[in-house]
Amino acid sequence: MNPRRRAVIDALLPPGGPAGLPGAFETGFEEFEAEFRRDAPLSMSLGWLAALWVASWVSPLLIRRLPPLDRLTEEDRPRALEAMGKSRVYLLRQSTLLLKMVTSLGYGAAPTVRRAVGYDAG
Amino acid sequence: MRVDGAAVGGFDEAFDYVVVGSGAAGATAARALASTGRSVCVLEEGPAVDPNAFGDRSWDAFKTMFRDANAQVARGRAFIPGIQGRVLGGSTVINSAIVWRAPDDVLAEWAALGLGDALPARELHRHWDAIEKDLDAAPTPPEVWGGFNRRMHEGALKLGVRAEPTRRFVKDCRATARCLTGCPSGAKRSMLTTYLPQAEAKGALIVTGAEARRIVVKEGRAVAVTGRLAGPGRPAFRAAARRAVVVAASAIQTPQLLARSGVRSPHLGAHFMGHPGTPLTGYFDAPERLWRGATQGYDAVHHRRDGRFKIETIALPPEIVFARLPGAGRRWKEMMALSGQTAIFAVQTRAWAEGTVRERPWGTDIAYDLTRRDMMQIRRGLRFTAELFFAAGAKEVWPGIYGLPERLLPGQEALFEHGPDDPGCYSWILSHLFGTARMATRASAGVVAPDFSVHGVSDLVVADSSLFPTNLGVNPQHTIMAVARHCAERLADRRPR
Numbered sequence: 145m146n147p148r149r150r151a152v153i154d155a156l157l158p159p160g161g162p163a164g165l166p167g168a169f170e171t172g173f174e175e176f177e178a179e180f181r182r183d184a185p186l187s188m189s190l191g192w193l194a195a196l197w198v199a200s201w202v203s204p205l206l207i208r209r210l211p212p213l214d215r216l217t218e219e220d221r222p223r224a225l226e227a228m229g230k231s232r233v234y235l236l237r238q239s240t241l242l243l244k245m246v247t248s249l250g251y252g253a254a255p256t257v258r259r260a261v262g263y264d265a266g
Numbered sequence: 267m268r269v270d271g272a273a274v275g276g277f278d279e280a281f282d283y284v285v286v287g288s289g290a291a292g293a294t295a296a297r298a299l300a301s302t303g304r305s306v307c308v309l310e311e312g313p314a315v316d317p318n319a320f321g322d323r324s325w326d327a328f329k330t331m332f333r334d335a336n337a338q339v340a341r342g343r344a345f346i347p348g349i350q351g352r353v354l355g356g357s358t359v360i361n362s363a364i365v366w367r368a369p370d371d372v373l374a375e376w377a378a379l380g381l382g383d384a385l386p387a388r389e390l391h392r393h394w395d396a397i398e399k400d401l402d403a404a405p406t407p408p409e410v411w412g413g414f415n416r417r418m419h420e421g422a423l424k425l426g427v428r429a430e431p432t433r434r435f436v437k438d439c440r441a442t443a444r445c446l447t448g449c450p451s452g453a454k455r456s457m458l459t460t461y462l463p464q465a466e467a468k469g470a471l472i473v474t475g476a477e478a479r480r481i482v483v484k485e486g487r488a489v490a491v492t493g494r495l496a497g498p499g500r501p502a503f504r505a506a507a508r509r510a511v512v513v514a515a516s517a518i519q520t521p522q523l524l525a526r527s528g529v530r531s532p533h534l535g536a537h538f539m540g541h542p543g544t545p546l547t548g549y550f551d552a553p554e555r556l557w558r559g560a561t562q563g564y565d566a567v568h569h570r571r572d573g574r575f576k577i578e579t580i581a582l583p584p585e586i587v588f589a590r591l592p593g594a595g596r597r598w599k600e601m602m603a604l605s606g607q608t609a610i611f612a613v614q615t616r617a618w619a620e621g622t623v624r625e626r627p628w629g630t631d632i633a634y635d636l637t638r639r640d641m642m643q644i645r646r647g648l649r650f651t652a653e654l655f656f657a658a659g660a661k662e663v664w665p666g667i668y669g670l671p672e673r674l675l676p677g678q679e680a681l682f683e684h685g686p687d688d689p690g691c692y693s694w695i696l697s698h699l700f701g702t703a704r705m706a707t708r709a710s711a712g713v714v715a716p717d718f719s720v721h722g723v724s725d726l727v728v729a730d731s732s733l734f735p736t737n738l739g740v741n742p743q744h745t746i747m748a749v750a751r752h753c754a755e756r757l758a759d760r761r762p763r
Contacts, residue, residue, distance in 0.1 A: 222595025
């Protein structure tokens with residue numbers, strides 16, 4: 145992943161925080177993302193890249209900051225992404241959902257994350 | 267016998283019947299036809315997956331067993347994901363195996379359309395009896411309810427509303443809550459583990475990785491199915507049908523296949539109907555172990571007739587639950603940390619909306635927009651769901667709806683009824699799809715005739731939910747199977763030409 149895209153994922157799921165939940169990149173997310181882009185249908189893969197681009201270049205504007213996202217402070221980055229998820233513009237909200245969906249697909253399946261939230265698959 | 271289309275070259279063989287699709291309709295029809303001693307070939311576009319290899323990662327399941335890796339969407343004012351299996355056994359491999367007979371009021375609607383003889387209630391009940399016996403239909407037993415199903419039971423008792431354990435085609439459920447990614451214990455009676463092996467045992471040939479592209483029609487009669495196999499170079503195949511071609515490819519694929527094969531009707535691909543659903547999350551102050559229990563083990567049917575909706579429980583793995591939680595960064599993780607104390611109930615509505623399914627150069631185009639009436643039903647259903655949650659002891663309800671607060675407390679249920687009218691404010695799932703080749707007595711009103719053949723083409727039969735003339739309002743697998751069984755019996759009784 146290039147640094148700009150990494151910054152988006154890092155802002156969504158940074159290291160540290162509650163219940164021992166790791167950061168995205170502590171769960172092998174980079175490998176999952178490569179696998180996802182290899183195996184996903186083209187429309188899904190392009191949608192993912194578009195959502196990352198929108199998060200990087202549009203979300204900062206929603207909190208009146210200049211893009212890209214990786215130039216924002218650590219505090220402002222999640223604020224910008226939250227603003228995108230609450231935008232009046234449907235496509236921005238959908239981009240956020242797509243971003244969170246794909247990120248969750250990798251992150252939520254990681255054993256460390258599942259253990260942290262008490263998931264005990266049968 | 268089974269052939270993996272990804273591992274062989276092309277083939278050109280003849281059978282009595284060629285069945286396109288191996289889901290609830292195709293597998294049921296194939297088994298019934300193979301039982302008559304005739305030769306049957308089942309063509310399935312997706313792969314065969316070994317039930318012992320079912321994992322618990324959603325992405326692995328999506329990319330192997332779901333159409334478009336679960337990215338198929340209907341477009342309208344909202345993008346609505348439409349879930350379909352693309353695997354041997356079809357959607358029965360990835361659904362919750364819920365058993366509902368078509369309600370009497372729906373059968374009465376079909377009879378009023380002049381289809382009482384084509385889809386006779388008495389015959390359908392005979393088929394339902396047989397299928398329920400074959401597939402061990404039973405209400406979900408309390409010992410596998412888990413916390414989330416039990417919560418709905420308790421909430422419904424407290425409110426005094428009609429709700430009941432979900433009847434399912436499951437035996438000896440291990441409560442793994444993994445129906446979505448393929449039952450790991452073999453408890454679910456999917457077509458993959460029941461009717462398809464039984465059809466094989468009676469001599470049916472099953473070809474996976476075989477995409478049916480065209481039905482060959484000669485002098486007004488369907489004579490073969492042609493298509494491409496999944497192997498290197500996509501070799502061509504041809505399966506000739508001496509007696510009939512049975513199309514059971516789903517309400518999305520069937521109209522596209524018929525259209526490619528030269529069937530012309532203004533109703534083909536039109537009247538696309540379904541059950542749009544939207545979830546609510548209830549937050550409890552005790553761990554609910556959301557992921558333990560029968561995936562969908564309880565449903566509230568109190569408003570099925572007067573409100574056209576029912577409420578179902580559903581257990582989902584963390585990677586699916588997380589995506590809908592609000593927040594980003596630390597706040598998103600805080601919500602994730604609470605997810606073990608949540609349960610999900612979903613409103614499933616018998617929508618009035620009708621859309622279209624068309625094949626475009628870039629792929630399948632599904633146009634579907636919920637009506638104002640649908641939105642009113644949904645909002646009423648959401649309010650009722652919140653009431654159920656609070657009656658069950660939930661401390662908060664998390665709507666996940668743009669325009670409503672992130673968290674609602676007891677007493678705020680009425681907010682749902684005044685919620686947004688725009689479908690784009692909600693998150694949706696569209697399941698249970700019908701109507702795109704509907705049955706009608708006249709060609710001017712539908713695609714399929716009362717004898718299940720396509721109007722104007724002999725020996726071309728449709729056996730799946732495409733032919734349903736109206737929206738069903740309950741989970742359709744059981745009715746799809748009964749209709750397919752009925753169709754196959756009629757077909758087997760027909761004299762060959």
